[in-house]
Amino acid sequence: MKKISDSRRQFLGVAATIPFWIPRSIKGYTSKQMQSFNLDGKIVDDISKWDLDTPALCVELDALERNLEHLQQTVSRNGIDSRPHAKTHKCPAIARLQMETGSIGICTAKVSEAEVMFEHGIDQILITTPNVTPVKIKRAMHLSKWCSGLIQATDSLTNARDLSAAAAAAGVVADVVVDVDPGGHRTGISPGEPALILGQEVDRLPGLNLLGILCYDGGSQHVKGFEKRRTQTLERLAAASDTILTFQRSGLNTEIFSGGGTGTYNIDHETSHFTDVQVGSYLFMDAQYRAIGGSSDPEVYTDFEPSLTILTTVVNDQYQGRATTDAGAKACTINKPWSIVKGETGMNYRSGSDEFGTITYDNPSRTYRVGDKLELIVSHCDPVVNLYDQMYAIRNDRVEAIWKIEARGMSN
Amino acid sequence: MKKISDSRRQFLGVAATIPFWIPRSIKGYTSKQMQSFNLDGKIVDDISKWDLDTPALCVELDALERNLEHLQQTVSRNGIDSRPHAKTHKCPAIARLQMETGSIGICTAKVSEAEVMFEHGIDQILITTPNVTPVKIKRAMHLSKWCSGLIQATDSLTNARDLSAAAAAAGVVADVVVDVDPGGHRTGISPGEPALILGQEVDRLPGLNLLGILCYDGGSQHVKGFEKRRTQTLERLAAASDTILTFQRSGLNTEIFSGGGTGTYNIDHETSHFTDVQVGSYLFMDAQYRAIGGSSDPEVYTDFEPSLTILTTVVNDQYQGRATTDAGAKACTINKPWSIVKGETGMNYRSGSDEFGTITYDNPSRTYRVGDKLELIVSHCDPVVNLYDQMYAIRNDRVEAIWKIEARGMSN
Numbered sequence: 001m002k003k004i005s006d007s008r009r010q011f012l013g014v015a016a017t018i019p020f021w022i023p024r025s026i027k028g029y030t031s032k033q034m035q036s037f038n039l040d041g042k043i044v045d046d047i048s049k050w051d052l053d054t055p056a057l058c059v060e061l062d063a064l065e066r067n068l069e070h071l072q073q074t075v076s077r078n079g080i081d082s083r084p085h086a087k088t089h090k091c092p093a094i095a096r097l098q099m100e101t102g103s104i105g106i107c108t109a110k111v112s113e114a115e116v117m118f119e120h121g122i123d124q125i126l127i128t129t130p131n132v133t134p135v136k137i138k139r140a141m142h143l144s145k146w147c148s149g150l151i152q153a154t155d156s157l158t159n160a161r162d163l164s165a166a167a168a169a170a171g172v173v174a175d176v177v178v179d180v181d182p183g184g185h186r187t188g189i190s191p192g193e194p195a196l197i198l199g200q201e202v203d204r205l206p207g208l209n210l211l212g213i214l215c216y217d218g219g220s221q222h223v224k225g226f227e228k229r230r231t232q233t234l235e236r237l238a239a240a241s242d243t244i245l246t247f248q249r250s251g252l253n254t255e256i257f258s259g260g261g262t263g264t265y266n267i268d269h270e271t272s273h274f275t276d277v278q279v280g281s282y283l284f285m286d287a288q289y290r291a292i293g294g295s296s297d298p299e300v301y302t303d304f305e306p307s308l309t310i311l312t313t314v315v316n317d318q319y320q321g322r323a324t325t326d327a328g329a330k331a332c333t334i335n336k337p338w339s340i341v342k343g344e345t346g347m348n349y350r351s352g353s354d355e356f357g358t359i360t361y362d363n364p365s366r367t368y369r370v371g372d373k374l375e376l377i378v379s380h381c382d383p384v385v386n387l388y389d390q391m392y393a394i395r396n397d398r399v400e401a402i403w404k405i406e407a408r409g410m411s412n
Numbered sequence: 413m414k415k416i417s418d419s420r421r422q423f424l425g426v427a428a429t430i431p432f433w434i435p436r437s438i439k440g441y442t443s444k445q446m447q448s449f450n451l452d453g454k455i456v457d458d459i460s461k462w463d464l465d466t467p468a469l470c471v472e473l474d475a476l477e478r479n480l481e482h483l484q485q486t487v488s489r490n491g492i493d494s495r496p497h498a499k500t501h502k503c504p505a506i507a508r509l510q511m512e513t514g515s516i517g518i519c520t521a522k523v524s525e526a527e528v529m530f531e532h533g534i535d536q537i538l539i540t541t542p543n544v545t546p547v548k549i550k551r552a553m554h555l556s557k558w559c560s561g562l563i564q565a566t567d568s569l570t571n572a573r574d575l576s577a578a579a580a581a582a583g584v585v586a587d588v589v590v591d592v593d594p595g596g597h598r599t600g601i602s603p604g605e606p607a608l609i610l611g612q613e614v615d616r617l618p619g620l621n622l623l624g625i626l627c628y629d630g631g632s633q634h635v636k637g638f639e640k641r642r643t644q645t646l647e648r649l650a651a652a653s654d655t656i657l658t659f660q661r662s663g664l665n666t667e668i669f670s671g672g673g674t675g676t677y678n679i680d681h682e683t684s685h686f687t688d689v690q691v692g693s694y695l696f697m698d699a700q701y702r703a704i705g706g707s708s709d710p711e712v713y714t715d716f717e718p719s720l721t722i723l724t725t726v727v728n729d730q731y732q733g734r735a736t737t738d739a740g741a742k743a744c745t746i747n748k749p750w751s752i753v754k755g756e757t758g759m760n761y762r763s764g765s766d767e768f769g770t771i772t773y774d775n776p777s778r779t780y781r782v783g784d785k786l787e788l789i790v791s792h793c794d795p796v797v798n799l800y801d802q803m804y805a806i807r808n809d810r811v812e813a814i815w816k817i818e819a820r821g822m823s824n
Contacts, residue, residue, distance in 0.1 A: 132727050155728065
């Protein structure tokens with residue numbers, strides 16, 4: 001290597017002027033090896049985060065715990081409850097943490113997620129999506145037989161009747177909330193008279209027990225700027241709020257008015273009769289939520305701390321102004337804004353390539369060599385978590401536990 | 413329901429003018445139920461695709477088999493081989509089909525994928541990504557000890573020396589190809605002198621056996637228009653072609669010059685010394701590849717047939733001009749162009765929402781009611797497959813087998 005000619009040096013560009021990378025004495029563990037260390041969810045050896053094989057999904061426990069605490073303190077102060085959405089983490093270990101720190105239950109988007117959570121000891125579950133096929137209705141009502149804290153959303157008269165028949169066949173009276181559309185027309189029945197008629201029908205049907213309504217305004221969660229977000233949220237929840245008043249006047253049960261999320265957790269309580277927030281991303285945060293701004297900082301949403309990262313390794317440093325990593329779209333998704341390199345400035349990360357991530361430099365705080373590891377703040381936490389079978393729970397850079405993402409891929 | 417007032421009818425919009433949906437006598441099976449029917453990879457009961465619980469990933473066997481045959485016939489006629497990339501399907505059952513129909517081996521992007529494929533009986537495997545960390549190098553060289561047909565790509569002198577040391581420690585001489593950069597600067601060493609010096613070093617190192625080069629030009633695969641694609645591909649492969657000529661003149665082994673993909677499978681053979689194509693998407697096709705146009709149709713790439721679909725169910729039909737399904741970003745990814753509703757016209761599908769898909773109508777060939785199932789031609793097959801634990805192999809609308817996607821999520 002000492003005989004490198006000038007022409008070759010020129011050909012290689014900047015890389016030739018930097019000494020070749022010498023492997024550090026990191027050990028590195030594969031997922032399989034890590035599993036063998038993992039007894040009852042606790043690691044028996046003392047393993048550094050930086051020794052993990054990559055890409056690896058990591059959650060910083062101190063930050064996660066502060067996020068749990070801040071959420072719970074805020075909603076308690078505002079006189080409402082939290083019913084966090086497990087679609088974000090798909091992880092029974094985290095659902096247990098949420099229940100232990102004061103949440104009244106969890107939400108799931110899919111009946112399969114609810115089945116997994118119940119199998120792992122969670123017994124207060126609101127399925128927020130109406131189940132419409134015979135098989136899914138049967139599964140939900142079968143689960144209701146075993147999980148007394150199951151609540152099922154419904155958004156049509158036909159569906160309510162199907163649910164009631166399936167509940168009767170399973171020998172249960174199923175708890176139900178009416179899913180009210182906040183205006184996005186995605187799921188839910190229209191507020192006002194249609195919702196009231198459905199509520200009355202649910203109340204009447206022998207297999208069902210009406211608990212109230214659900215109104216999830218996904219479209220308001222990422223509105224940039226606290227005041228703009230607050231105004232839109234309260235406007236769009238007004239019809240649902242009027243609906244629950246008509247429920248009350250009609251003598252229907254109004255003990256649940258569930259909705260909201262991480263972007264509106266400190267706004268939703270201003271809506272009359274609102275009972276609990278379906279926060280999800282508050283646990284992890286992500287680049288999408290960071291960008292919405294908060295009440296204290298108009299540019300950055302600092303209410304919760306980023307706790308979820310992807311650990312990745314640089315696999316190529318040979319070309320000027322860039323480096324290639326082992327975390328592409330299959331490890332990061334292609335959501336925008338792109339993942340953020342944690343703790344560094346002057347560089348951008350893109351995961352547009354299936355297998356590889358690209359770092360481009362623009363007055364960077366550091367550059368990377370082959371074999372270097374770095375952490376990424378994820379772009380959009382929900383679909384990222386859905387790519388991994390496990391996450392490493394980290395404290396002070398040591399692996400404290402491996403949490404199985406038991407409901408990963410459960411979209412049915 | 414007979415007492416609907418005019419005002420309510422108006423409130424509900426178009427939906428109120430259509431009779432309510434009556435459940436059909438479909439049975440429906442959950443994934444768990446399907447598994448219980450599945451003995452030795454074959455279904456013992458006679459189950460319709462339309463009874464599957466959704467979202468479900470399905471592959472049409474007749475189309476898949478025609479794609480396999482067309483590819484193999486074409487490359488044979490052009491005097492080259494196929495070495496399909498298993499990063500696309502991550503499925504040993506499909507790798508076996510590829511080997512049985514004439515492929516000389518498979519490629520994998522990650523060492524974890526190679527481990528899985530070898531565990532399932534595939535023994536001709538080219539790992540196309542240089543492994544750079546001590547743990548990955550050790551894993552690859554350990555695999556080489558058991559899998560005599562393993563070939564590892566390398567793109568730097570340091571990496572080659574690390575590989576050689578690890579091979580010696582494992583007691584093997586490992587087969588290696590030099591990864592040459594086609595100009596994208598993602599991975600690979602620069603063609604010409606740098607690649608030659610690396611080839612000579614690999615040839616010299618006691619633990620390694622040089623087989624030739626690899627040059628994957630991902631950037632040319634989706635160039636729209638056959639002639640434009642052909643021109644760019646041949647231009648960008650020229651430096652790698654020159655490189656393999658210098659290998660030959662220097663007495664180095666040139667038995668492998670691997671590269672190319674589904675967009676260039678009928679172009680790459682025009683490059684001197686080119687030996688085999690790393691096709692992946694040809695099996696399944698997708699909306700991205702459909703749009704690149706082919707030699708016979710400038711708008712639609714008809715060389716291969718779409719065989720991979722996502723089966724999804726309509727969960728809401730209450731709002732005019734649209735319907736909501738149960739297949740969102742977690743079931744479809746957010747790649748563009750969006751998934752295509754198979755067999756229908758005048759409607760668009762979007763999976764921008766994590767849990768829900770949105771159909772919007774624009775002079776549609778049909779409309780959907782709650783509970784209806786439909787099939788989507790996937791947007792970009794690789795990351796879609798990576799979301800599912802299994803795919804249903806379908807012939808004449810019946811489930812013929814369930815194929816485990818054993819390397820799903822194996823990004824490390």
